[in-house]
Amino acid sequence: MxxxxxxxxxxxxxxxxxxxxxxxxxxxxxxxxxxxxxxxxxxxxxxxxxxxxxxxxxxxxxxxxxxxxxxxxxxxxxxxxxxxxxxxxxxxxxxxxxxxxxxxxxxxxxxxxxxxxxxxxxxxxxxxxxxxxxxxxxxxxxxxxxxxxxxxxxxxxxxxxxxxxxxGDELVVTITSFGFSRGISRTSDLVFDLRFLPNPHWIDALCPLTGADAPVADFVAAQDGWDEFMTRTEELLAFLLPRYWDAGKTYVGIAFGCTGGRHRSVAGALAMAERLRARGFSPNIRHRDLGLRPDDSLETGQERVEGPRDQ
Missing domain, CATH: 3.40.50.300 (P-loop containing nucleotide triphosphate hydrolases)
Structure with missing residues (x-):
């Protein structure tokens, strides 16, 4: 590449x-x-x-x-x-x-x-x-x-x-998921905010799961704006990464954040990793907050609902 x-x-x-x-x-x-x-x-x-x-x-x-x-x-x-x-x-x-x-x-x-x-x-x-x-x-x-x-x-x-x-002969790319409520990712060069998407934490069937589980990933991917955001972000990264390398940078950290760091950010990090692999990159994945328990006090703005909303 x-x-x-x-x-x-x-x-x-x-x-x-x-x-x-x-x-x-x-x-x-x-x-x-x-x-x-x-x-x-x-x-x-x-x-x-x-x-x-x-x-x-x-x-x-x-x-x-x-x-x-x-x-x-x-x-x-x-x-x-x-x-x-x-x-x-x-x-x-x-x-x-x-x-x-x-x-x-x-x-x-x-x-x-x-x-x-x-x-x-x-x-x-x-x-x-x-x-x-x-x-x-x-x-x-x-x-x-x-x-x-x-x-x-x-x-x-x-x-x-x-x-x-x-x-040292290939660009090292690491994609991190994290939750803004637990502090911004400090190891990344580029940070993308996925809090514009509906929060699966407030859906009873999805809250115990994570963005690595198919029901959450499917729910996130079905939201309005997801495809356009991911496509534009992929194109931006495909433009930037070779230029960072040409400028002498050997490591680039990319982060996707949501509120708690367990649903939208995880789904986004995994999906972007697949897109970049298809372009010839070999990104590493790190989920900073994936192993933490769901916590209503860290999530804001919604009441819990019983099931996935109609699409």
């Missing part, structure tokens, strides 16, 4: 700078990449970066390499690091910026009883604010920003395998 696969002749090892907010999961990321066969190092002084990547004998490396650097790293300069990465020969540099909400970072520091490196004698929120300002330039320069707020360590490892577990 044009625009989604690079020539293997042009393939070079990847150099991934893993950076971002302290407490956002850098150690977990580096451990996962090491398990995937990457060379990894954490808190490498900036002055040693070039020699570590190229080797003392200046023979170009063959393995992918990930380097963890943040505010604790000696010589850490967010403004000069992107240029330094680009100056290293024989590798394809990328920046992965790890983030999480302030509340989640505070919770993690409280659980581990660790001190924030930028506020060792003050509350962690002081250091978190300083670090956001310090690393703002790197966030802007990042090839990928990964928010780990809602990701358990196992989920984070799965996300990394999707993004970095291949040989």
């Amino acid at each position: 044009t625009g989604t696969r690079r020539s293997t002749q042009a393939r070079v090892p990847r150099l991934l700078l893993v950076t971002g907010m302290s407490g956002a999961g850098k150690s977990t990321v580096l451990d996962a990449l090491e398990d995937m066969g990457w060379d990894t190092v954490d808190n490498l002084p900036t002055a040693l970066l070039h020699d570590f990547v190229t080797g003392s004998d200046r023979i170009y490396r063959t393995a992918h390499v990930a380097v963890g650097m943040d505010a604790r790293s000696r010589g850490f300069d967010p403004h000069s690091l992107p240029g330094l990465l680009q100056s290293i020969p024989g590798v394809r540099p990328e920046i992965l910026y790890l983030d999480a909400t302030g509340a989640e970072l505070i919770r993690r520091y409280s659980e581990t009883r660790r001190r924030h490196p930028l506020s060792p004698d003050r509350p962690p929120e002081d250091g978190i604010g300083r670090e956001r300002d310090l690393t703002a330039a790197l966030r802007l320069a990042a090839d990928s920003v990964l928010d780990t707020t809602d990701l358990k360590p196992a989920d984070l490892r799965d996300e990394l395998r999707r993004r970095y577990g291949d040989e």
